[in-house]
């Protein structure tokens with residue numbers, strides 16, 4: 001997540017954060033076949049109601065379950081294939097399917113207006129709607145690995161559905177993450193823009209509202225951010241990318257806020273200020289920050305300083321490597337961030353501060369102390385182990401899906417093992433336990449970064465000037481010199 005300024009009402013930020021990426025328990029695993037479910041989804045033109053027909057190939061699951069409690073509250077009625085109402089338990093946490101057989105279909109109705117009232121994870125703009133699938137997609141309670149689940153939409157004339165899922169013909173395929181983690185669904189009367197950059201199939205949906213940037217500008221911006229993040233290790237971490245652009249009214253910075261969701265595929269929501277030009281958007285860090293998160297797995301709350309720190313570090317580094325900002329500007333942003341991070345905080349340990357940042361609002365300390373860690377870790381790996389933080393992240397892509405949520409200990413242990421070092425485990429523990437903002441002056445001095453009369457000055461005769469230059473240099477062009485991990 002990233003936020004630029006005090007412009008966004010705290011209530012909005014808190015609302016989005018409070019609900020970000022709910023995690024669900026693992027599904028019940030059935031031994032036998034079945035579990036395949038095909039959804040046919042309709043909405044009305046005013047987007048007040050959603051109707052889903054779910055047909056089961058093979059043995060139906062014992063029940064359909066919601067992704068979160070808010071979905072239960074928005075569920076209106078449930079029928080079987082004959083139009084007979086299916087009785088629900090009092091808590092509405094399951095749709096029992098005891099009387100359903102192979103080939104049977106279930107019909108359920110979702111009150112989108114109620115969903116909108118109950119959940120802040122929805123946004124209405126004129127006739128369009130951004131909603132998480134967690135509010136309307138009920139999941140088969142058993143989902144064996146062999147199950148295939150798909151969705152087809154039947155929409156009013158002129159309406160589009162924009163989702164992060166893989167497309168196959170006129171249907172979308174749902175992977176397990178769509179049933180476990182919040183993602184974005186957009187119903188819009190403006191045709192989403194589809195294009196490819198850095199080998200990534202990108203779809204950008206834009207909600208209504210004034211915006212100086214047109215479709216081509218948005219494509220140039222998101223394309224540049226995707227290419228910048230591909231500069232971390234030579235390839236973008238996903239094959240598909242879904243982006244939701246939300247006009248955010250007037251504001252000084254180009255982008256007010258960003259949030260990445262992973263349910264069903266990568267989807268980034270970006271709140272864009274009205275006057276932002278193409279040039280300003282390409283130079284802005286927010287999209288690069290959000291996309292950088294995709295190189296790392298989800299981490300538990302007390303370790304959010306690691307994932308936010310890595311994303312904040314690379315938002316600056318990758319913009320230099322991509323030629324979207326000069327090196328001096330990146331160091332100026334890092335120095336300014338360290339300064340701001342040191343002025344806030346509650347004297348909790350960094351781990352506790354991260355765990356409670358949504359209550360205390362001490363985001364800057366968490367993000368920038370994490371950034372200090374990323375810089376220290378990268379320099380330590382480069383000087384003492386002959387590898388880089390880039391390479392550790394790159395070589396770990398295949399490992400991330402093995403756990404739903406990572407802990408810093410397991411991640412740092414992995415990096416150390418890959419690097420043949422014992423640097424990162426103790427470094428991360430030291431940062432996690434620290435109550436003060438880390439002192440960065442000495443390391444910056446050795447890198448040859450200093451502030452003289454309010455301007456960043458880079459010294460090429462500093463002992464670690466070569467490391468500083470290496471961090472900010474684009475990757476070698478030859479694929480043999482790159483790590484090319486498998487995409488996930």
Ligand SMILES: [Zn+2]
Pocket residue numbers: 001002289290293307308311
């Ligand atoms: Zn973030």
